[in-house]
Amino acid sequence: MTDGPAPVLAAELIRWSWIGDHLDDIRDDLLQHVQLTFLAVLLGLLLAFPLSLAAFRWPRLYAPILGSTGILFTIPSLALFILLIPFTGLSISTSLIGLTMYTLLILVRNIVEGLRGVDRDVREAAEAMGYTRARQLFQVELPLALPVIIAGIRIATVTTIGLVTITALIGQGGLGQLFIDGFTLNFATPIVVGIVLSALLAFTADLALVGLQHQLTPWARSRGR
Amino acid sequence: MNVVNEVLAWLTDPAQWSGPDGIPVRTLQHLWYSVLATAIAAAVALPIGVYIGHTGRGAIVAVNLTNLGRAIPSLGIIILMFTIFGFGIAPILVTLFALAIPPIVTNSYIGVRSVDPDVREAAEGMGMRGRQVLWRVELPMAMPLIMAGIRTSAVQVVATATLAAFVGLGGLGRYLIDGLAQRDLAEVVGGAILVAVLSLVTELLLGRVQTLVVSKGLTERGADAAVRAKVEKAA
Numbered sequence: 141m142t143d144g145p146a147p148v149l150a151a152e153l154i155r156w157s158w159i160g161d162h163l164d165d166i167r168d169d170l171l172q173h174v175q176l177t178f179l180a181v182l183l184g185l186l187l188a189f190p191l192s193l194a195a196f197r198w199p200r201l202y203a204p205i206l207g208s209t210g211i212l213f214t215i216p217s218l219a220l221f222i223l224l225i226p227f228t229g230l231s232i233s234t235s236l237i238g239l240t241m242y243t244l245l246i247l248v249r250n251i252v253e254g255l256r257g258v259d260r261d262v263r264e265a266a267e268a269m270g271y272t273r274a275r276q277l278f279q280v281e282l283p284l285a286l287p288v289i290i291a292g293i294r295i296a297t298v299t300t301i302g303l304v305t306i307t308a309l310i311g312q313g314g315l316g317q318l319f320i321d322g323f324t325l326n327f328a329t330p331i332v333v334g335i336v337l338s339a340l341l342a343f344t345a346d347l348a349l350v351g352l353q354h355q356l357t358p359w360a361r362s363r364g365r
Numbered sequence: 366m367n368v369v370n371e372v373l374a375w376l377t378d379p380a381q382w383s384g385p386d387g388i389p390v391r392t393l394q395h396l397w398y399s400v401l402a403t404a405i406a407a408a409v410a411l412p413i414g415v416y417i418g419h420t421g422r423g424a425i426v427a428v429n430l431t432n433l434g435r436a437i438p439s440l441g442i443i444i445l446m447f448t449i450f451g452f453g454i455a456p457i458l459v460t461l462f463a464l465a466i467p468p469i470v471t472n473s474y475i476g477v478r479s480v481d482p483d484v485r486e487a488a489e490g491m492g493m494r495g496r497q498v499l500w501r502v503e504l505p506m507a508m509p510l511i512m513a514g515i516r517t518s519a520v521q522v523v524a525t526a527t528l529a530a531f532v533g534l535g536g537l538g539r540y541l542i543d544g545l546a547q548r549d550l551a552e553v554v555g556g557a558i559l560v561a562v563l564s565l566v567t568e569l570l571l572g573r574v575q576t577l578v579v580s581k582g583l584t585e586r587g588a589d590a591a592v593r594a595k596v597e598k599a600a
Contacts, residue, residue, distance in 0.1 A: 213520070213524070214564030214568070215524065216527040216541065218527055219561075222541060222553050226550060298432060298435045298436050301436060302436055302437065305438040305441060306439075308440065310545075318441075319440050323447070335445065338441070339438075342436030346432065
């Protein structure tokens with residue numbers, strides 16, 4: 141490894157015949173990537189909701205949650221995945237648990253900030269109209285917090301799509317597998333394919349979520365936001 | 366508990382603290398890649414962000430760059446650069462540079478852009494010209510956000526410089542990659558702790574720098590809360 145590979149020519153970056161021969165592998169990697177991302181964001185959301193509601197209700201819980209977010213992002217993601225191996229082995233759950241931890245922390249922060257950002261006047265109006273706490277939460281606060289919550293889902297999704305590639309180093313990498321293949325073969329095409337597809341995937345997912353937000357918050361549209 | 370003892374033993378073993386693959390040398394290598402990449406990125410990204418903020422041209426790019434940056438797979442970039450440039454410092458520098466650019470551009474853009482228009486007009490009313498407004502009003506007022514961008518980038522860069530080890534370079538990532546290859550958990554955990562500590566120290570040090578470069582007028586109480594709210598929003 142110390143000698144390194146001979147530098148390749150730019151013309152070697154894309155060998156179309158390789159892509160043609162490996163379409164099935166590429167499709168499987170892409171599917172695994174989508175699957176891991178989807179599951180991590182979904183699990184993150186399921187866990188983040190009760191946690192956020194608790195942190196919203198009891199603000200004292202919020203500071204430790206924010207603090208752990210900060211610390212988690214200073215740990216190299218590779219290290220986090222490796223540290224999970226003793227507990228879960230080289231299985232898909234290792235990747236999934238690690239990825240979910242990242243989404244969870246991003247989501248909790250945005251859900252709590254979204255709920256906190258609801259105008260006090262609106263909240264008081266709901267109370268004055270005799271809304272119960274639960275009804276106020278589901279019919280007033282959550283809908284108004286939706287743009288901030290969806291912004292969190294966007295960040296979590298795009299971050300996860302990037303992080304999935306790292307999990308290739310512990311054997312479950314989706315498109316990251318293409319990076320490892322290219323590294324092993326010392327051949328650029330799989331790497332380029334992996335980078336382009338994961339960037340496209342992130343871009344598409346982000347756009348889809350913007351579209352979803354547009355659908356879910358019709359009141360924001362009429363104000364020409 | 367066993368793992369904790371092993372990690373402590375690994376971290377406190379005198380042999381780890383000397384020689385060419387000892388912790389001090391690895392830390393210096395790690396810092397060298399990180400500082401170099403962040404400095405180059407800041408030199409490129411700051412003028413771009415400030416220019417966009419000052420003129421308002423290209424705002425869409427500046428706003429979306431950070432989110433776009435999250436989609437860049439660092440592992441892919443470093444391996445691709447490795448197949449192109451071969452062994453050397455170039456692959457890790459390019460990777461960290463690409464990682465560091467977006468937060469600095471976006472934050473310096475938002476910082477300059479969100480300077481109160483009244484303040485800008487007041488400066489113009491006092492007879493300042495475009496460049497003077499930029500240097501004497503906009504930049505000082507944008508400084509908290511500019512520094513927030515640099516801090517975000519620097520912390521990410523320090524955490525990601527770990528990947529250098531994957532393409533045969535040094536740095537603290539060696540302990541992670543070698544430990545993974547040898548199934549030596551103590552080495553992996555020890556390495557991870559060292560990188561996390563280095564990231565936290567980076568964050569704290571840059572926080573200190575921030576209090577030095579941010580104008581006193583901005584950090585007095587009332588103003589402080591407003592700025593902090595803004596910084597948090599952008600981060």
